[in-house]
Amino acid sequence: MVEQNKENGTLHSAADDRYSRQILFSPIGVEGQTRLSKKHVLMIGVGALGTSNAEILVRAGVGKITLVDRDYIEFSNLQRQQLFTEQNALDRTPKAVAAKERLLAIQSSANVIAQILDVNAETLDGLTNGVDLIIDATDNFETRMLINDMSQKKKIPWIYGACVASYGISMTVLPGITPCLHCLMETIPSAGAATCDTAGIIAPAVQMTVAHQSAEALKILTGNIDAVRQKLASFDLWHNEYSQIGVKNAKKLDCPSCGENPTYPFLEWENQTKTAVLCGRNTVQIRPGHKSPANLKAMQQHLENLQLTYETNPFLIAFEAEGHRIVLFKDGRALIHGTKDILHAKSLYHRFIG
Secondary structure, eight states: EEEEEETTOOOHHHHHHHHHHHHHSTTHHHHHHHHHHEEEEEEEEOOOHHHHHHHHHHHTOEEEEEEEEOOOOOOGTTTTOOTTHHHHHHTOOBBHHHHHHHHHHHHHEEEEEESSSOOHHHHHHHHHHTTTTTEOOOOOOOHHHHHHHHHHHHHHOOEEEEEEEEEEEEEEETTTTTTOTTTTTSSSSTTTTTHHHHOOOOOOHHHHHHHHHHHHHHHHTTTTTGGSOOEEEEEEEETTTTEEEEEEEGTTOOOTTTSOOOOOOGGGGGGOSSEEOOOTSSEEEEEOSSSSOOHHHHHHHHHHHEEEEEETTTTTTEETTEEEEEETTTTTTTEEEEEOOHHHHHHHHHHOOO
């Protein structure tokens, strides 16, 4: 877009104004801004951390962002997941889809890809092709360890982040330079078994974690690797605590993920959960053991035959059965709400979905 400068009559690009303050920041400058425009970021998880990180990076001018999330929007998300609206919650819009719509409203020329799927070793392998950076915005360690192993296998930097209550934590992993998350499993400070659903969360804890992650992302994407913080940072905003742990010496030569003879154990199929209770939620996720896209139209007819009420959109179909809310996604996954009993969830799945 070209606009007329009212003061001197010269022509300039609107993009020059959009990023002018960021370009004035000398560690980025024109060269760094150009680099940003050519980079591809993979955002795994589009909840509190994912929406905020994605907005910052889109506003910063990152060339391409792929958003990946398996879930849809609920009213409990709106307190801290900043790209979403009440209408999104009413429509149960998939998070990746709603985030993309909002990001394009912020930056119409942004290249944003929305993927509604569960991350496993197979899907992550395809998602990471051509990616320059992975940002962890998930809510479970299984996915983080998958990210960690794929990062090491493909030599892609990634940024770990997590938060609950008023606590947050973040670390940057540079393959071949820093220790990986597997090296640090015994070092990482933990908030115990707390989750957002059991201990709650305040939005400032999200934003502080995002500030750490997005700042590191800008360093990596603009080529300022020397500025990357090679420490694990953690904080508790309510109790006014902040700490950084040096991790340089924590790298293990025999680490199965990043050591001298890596085996990438978390990418092995037998180490992946096909059925799991979702973190902090009274919900079981079931995903087929083979690729099996769901026929939503056929499912709609099936539910009508069973005289069950349902709601549907182009991405999922949701219905109530025996006191449980069941959501079937287009990729074949199902969420069984109202139970943590995997066997009961499987029974419901096989009875109503097949």
